Amino acid sequence: MFYSPFIRKPISVSQIMLRVMLALIPAIGAYLYYFGPIILVSLTLASITAVATEAAMLKLRNRPVAPFLQDNSALLTAWLIALSIPALAPWWLVVVGTAFAIVIAKQLYGGLGNNPFNPAMIAYAVLIISFPTHMTHWLTPAMLIHADLGFAGQLAYMFGNVLPQNMTLDAFTMATPLDTLKTQLHLGTAISSIFGQPIFGGLAGQGSEMVAVGFLVGGVYLWATRIITWHLPVAYLGSLFVIAGIFHLIDPAHYAPPLFHLFSGAAMLGAFFILTDPVTSPTTHKGKLIFAAGAALLTYLIRVFGGFPDGMAFATLLMNICVPLIDLYTQPKVFGKKEQAR
Amino acid sequence: MTQLYHFHGGVHPPTHKALSVRSPIATPPLPSKLVIPFHQHVGSMAKPLVQAGDYVFKGQLIGMPEDGLSSAIHASTSGTIAEIGMQVVAHASGLPDLCATLIPDGKEAWVVREQRNPITLPIDEIRHILRLAGIVGLGGAVFPSDAKLRGGKHHVRTIVLNGAECEPYITCDDMLMRQRARDIVRGGDIIRRVLGADEVLIGIEDNKPQAIAMMQEACVDRSSMRVIAVPTLYPGGGAKQLIRVLTGIEVAAGVRSTDKGVQCFNVATAYSIYRAVAFSEPLLSRIVTVTGNVHKPQNFEVLIGTPVDELVAWAGGKPDTTHHIMGGPMMGVPLPNDQVSVVKACNCIIAASDALFPPAPPAMPCIRCTRCAEVCPQELQPQDLYWFAKSKNFGKAQEFHLFDCIECGACSYVCPSHIPLVQYYRFAKSEIWARDNDKKAADQARERHEFREYRIEREKQEKADKLAAKEKAALAAKPAASDDAQQKIQAALAVAKQQAVTPKNVSDLTPQQQAEIADIEARRANNQARAQSDAGT
Structure with missing residues (x-):
């Protein structure tokens, strides 16, 4: 130890990543309760893939493997991917997504701290473009399910691609509420009657809205423990609320209420766990507000006017590109140099 | 209640101050030798006035301040000068510097001193006294006090006496304020008188209630002087930060605080100013906290030049000490060895061990979490500065206000990737300085060369003009003059030419x-x- 300061706060990247993973527990709990234990399988698959590909890439890049595996960043990416895509899908879906995220989106850009794009959102984008059908079969929540496949049956489908006779995938999966809303609106149904359908709950989708609440709870924990600041989630959710609110006020029959947008799709996950990825978001406070507001606007536009069921991933990636520019133009004034500028 | 302002960021490292305030300031016995560097201050080195073999009295001037920014050096006790030579000194550079080695004779025989009345002494004389008494800023900056008392173009309204002492472990100012509050306040009077200031604000962090009480008592009869408890928040004792907290004024990098009507002195400097003016006591000793890996952490009144190993031995140094740090754990300097001597800048010696300061884990990549920006008291973007310093993009680093960095270490302290951020900024600064110097030298050489070219050209031109004028004159003279005259002119011209050559x-x-x-x-x-x-x- 040759330089000052000789003391440091007991905190590490590894601990920060672990805390974020801890903050995902409420959402995973809600997932388990409403959609069954299959999510644990996809979380495990993603984790194994992430660690294996990260280790292999570190080895290939001649980087020390142990310290970088211990930083937990690959595991966190894995969990975020597993929570972003349908849990019940052929095993290779989550494996391909995670491997792409770690190998291409993270390690090829230089590894931890050097990736311009959020790896989890890259995985989502790659999967939805490459395997759109698999990405639209979401588990039906337990209370709406008509034909129970059972955990063993789910595993058989996941790893063997076999379904019991007389059973189709549609019996226990469905489109997301966002997707359903979009399709129904295209058919000319009014919002009020769409929301009367059983898959919609009090806020957004049955079950999935509670997972969103889980993300919100975890996000508040992250804010309370100062892992994240309020800027990104508040600006994102606030902007989304305002934009959705304006459209809803103008035409309530065709535009869903703002709370529906906040609690459906990846909005809550994105607000607290995706946009807040420090590597791919701006560093200045003002920049964070601009970044999140832009992401909210893009999310809404893609959801309502675009071709994809959710806009979070593409909104994040598009805003990721703007980060260096946003940072450059939002540099705060430094100590003692504020008055002169005014 | 006084309105306090706050500065951005700051950190709360564990203070460990209770260790060294359990007993009063102690006076250690005379050391076996004193090694007194001639350059302990900002500005030029003092000119040595003594030679090996000379006998010196305690307080005798042995280093004369050079013209301009400089300060005096004195014999800290009476004895014989054993050597004038280069020795490694307590400085971040770890380089040797010119020092006088003094072997004490144990008599503590003083030079002649006089008592003066600081109230009636002419202001110019006070500055002269301070310059010859070697008084410099004892907060660590060691800037000659006489220069700081010259004021500037603007009227200095407020004097800030800095008793914040925000660095962990250090308690020398705390103990000085507890035990010698009256003399500090009297020093404050002198400073206020010399600069003609309206008020003196004494800022002390609120984790030093005893010092606050003693200082309040000491200045209770002075309406222009106030003791203000400031929140404990590192680096609240940085001059810029304390000025901000007490007055709301932000002194930007490269701006003199006097231009904003404020001047800041450390409380220990105020004390030394009073002792020098009233009792002709030059700066021979200072309070040093000896703490860390020692049996009895304590404050000592240490003679300038005392070897660090002897000083630490009086506090009971433990055997597993790996090295010593001068200053606090946030901004301190590791000493090159244990034989270097205490200098005027030395407020604290921390005996370090691996248990006390475990080595940093290997640095991870920056994840741009901006914890550094959240704590930066100068409101910089340390993560960007790190990026630019690392990629040697020094122009960008300057654009992002590298030179506003006060190197307080708050960013490194909170970095979850354990990146030695301050080290990167020091590196970038020194590279930029080095390049500036190179550029200056090259510019000077080019200017000289260009001027030389110009001069040669000019001389050539002048010669040509002279010749042309002469020929013209000769031509003009021709038709009017006879052959005889012509010959005479020719002869005269030849002579003139001879003379010109x-x-x-x-x-x-x-x-x-x-x-x-x-x-x-x-x-x-x-x-x-x-x-x-x-x-x-």
Whole structure:
């Protein structure tokens, strides 16, 4: 130890990543309760893939493997991917997504701290473009399910691609509420009657809205423990609320209420766990507000006017590109140099 | 209640101050030798006035301040000068510097001192006294106090006495305020008088209630002087931060605080100013906290020049000490060895061990979490500065206000990737300075060369003009003059020419002088030829 300061706060990247993973527990709990234990399988698959590909890439890049595996960043990416895509899908879906995220989106850009794009959102984008059908079969929540496949049956489908006779995938999966809303609106149904359908709950989708609440709870924990600041989630959710609110006020029959947008799709996950990825978001406070507001606007536009069921991933990636520019133009004034500028 | 302002960021490292305030300031016995550097201050080195073998009295001037920014150096006790030579000194550079080695005779025989009344003493004389007493800023900056008391173009309204002492472990100012509050306040009076300031604000962090009480008691009868408890928040004792907290004024980098009507002095400096002015006591000793890996952490009144190993031994140094740190754990400097001596900048010696300061884990990549930006008291973007310093993009680093960094270490302290951020900024700063110096030298050389070219050209031109004028004159004279006259003119011209070629002060020379001139001319011609060939290549 040759330089000052000789003391440091007991905190590490590894601990920060672990805390974020801890903050995902409420959402995973809600997932388990409403959609069954299959999510644990996809979380495990993603984790194994992430660690294996990260280790292999570190080895290939001649980087020390142990310290970088211990930083937990690959595991966190894995969990975020597993929570972003349908849990019940052929095993290779989550494996391909995670491997792409770690190998291409993270390690090829230089590894931890050097990736311009959020790896989890890259995985989502790659999967939805490459395997759109698999990405639209979401588990039906337990209370709406008509034909129970059972955990063993789910595993058989996941790893063997076999379904019991007389059973189709549609019996226990469905489109997301966002997707359903979009399709129904295209058919000319009014919002009020769409929301009367059983898959919609009090806020957004049955079950999935509670997972969103889980993300919100975890996000508040992250804010309370100062892992994240309020800027990104508040600006994102606030902007989304305002934009959705304006459209809803103008035409309530065709535009869903703002709370529906906040609690459906990846909005809550994105607000607290995706946009807040420090590597791919701006560093200045003002920049964070601009970044999140832009992401909210893009999310809404893609959801309502675009071709994809959710806009979070593409909104994040598009805003990721703007980060260096946003940072450059939002540099705060430094100590003692504020008055002169005014 | 006084309105307090706050500065951005800051951190709360564990203070460990309770260790060293359990017993009063102690006076250690005379050390076996004193090694007194001649350069302990900002500005030029003091000129040595003594030689090896000289006997000196305690308080005798042994280093005379040079013109301009400089300060005096004194014999800290009476004894014999054993050596004047280069020795490694307590400084971040770890380089040797000129020092006097003094072997104490144990008599503590003082030079003649006089008592003076600081109230009636002319202000110019006070500055002169301080300069010759070697008084410098004891907060660590060691800037000559007489220079700080010269004021500026603007009226200094407020004096800030800095008793914040925000660095962990250090308690020397705390103990000084507890035990010698009256003399500090009297020093404050002198400073206020010299600068003609309206008020003196004494800022002390609120984790030092006893010091606050003693200082309040000491200045209770002074309406222009107030003790203000400031929140404990590192680096609240940085001059810029304390000025901000007490007055709301932000002194930007490169701006003099006097231009904003404020001047800041450390409480220990105020104390030394009073002792120097009232009792002709030069700066011979200072309070040093000895703490860390020692049996009895404590404050000592230490003679300047005392070897660190002897000082630490009095506090009971433990055997597993790996090295010593001068200053606090946030901004301190690791000492090059244990034999270096206590200098005026030395407020604290921390005996370090691996248990006390475990080595940093290997640095991870920056994840741009901006914890550093959240704590930066100068409101910089340390993560960007790190990026630019690392990629040696020094222009960008300057654009992002690298030189506003006060190197407080708050960013490194909170970095979850354990990146030695301050080290990167120091590196970038020194690289930029080095390049600036290189550029200056190159600019100077180019200017000189260009001027020389211009001069040669001008001389050529002048010669040509002279010749042309002469020819013209000759031509004009021709038709009017007869052949006879013409011949006379020719003769006169020849003489004139002769004279023009050989100027008067070069005629009638001794052969020796001529040889010298020839020699010089030859060298010049040689140089010219070389310069031309250089320019040609």
